[in-house]
Amino acid sequence: MPRRRPGRIRAGLPDRQQSQHSRLAIDRLSPGALSEIVRLERMRNYLQPGDTSAALRLWKDYVHRPERELWHDDEFGNVH
Numbered sequence: 001m002p003r004r005r006p007g008r009i010r011a012g013l014p015d016r017q018q019s020q021h022s023r024l025a026i027d028r029l030s031p032g033a034l035s036e037i038v039r040l041e042r043m044r045n046y047l048q049p050g051d052t053s054a055a056l057r058l059w060k061d062y063v064h065r066p067e068r069e070l071w072h073d074d075e076f077g078n079v080h
Contacts, residue, residue, distance in 0.1 A: 025053060026052075026053050026056055037052050037053075040052075
């Protein structure tokens with residue numbers, strides 16, 4: 001009996017659901033650091049899976065905008 005090719009076997013399988021942790025993608029971060037972030041997001045009740053990568057993505061988008069202003073000197077009545 002001939003062996004079935006792996007591609008044909010995989011083609012018949014249902015698609016695997018991506019877990020919440022597979023969406024975590026932070027460039028140039030070690031696997032150990034990523035697993036620690038996942039652990040912290042699970043342990044802390046104020047964090048949801050993916051919050052850290054979402055916050056980092058928002059920050060990265062903000063600092064790369066050309067019109068950004070990091071702070072206003074006249075903010076909160078401070079004129080100096």
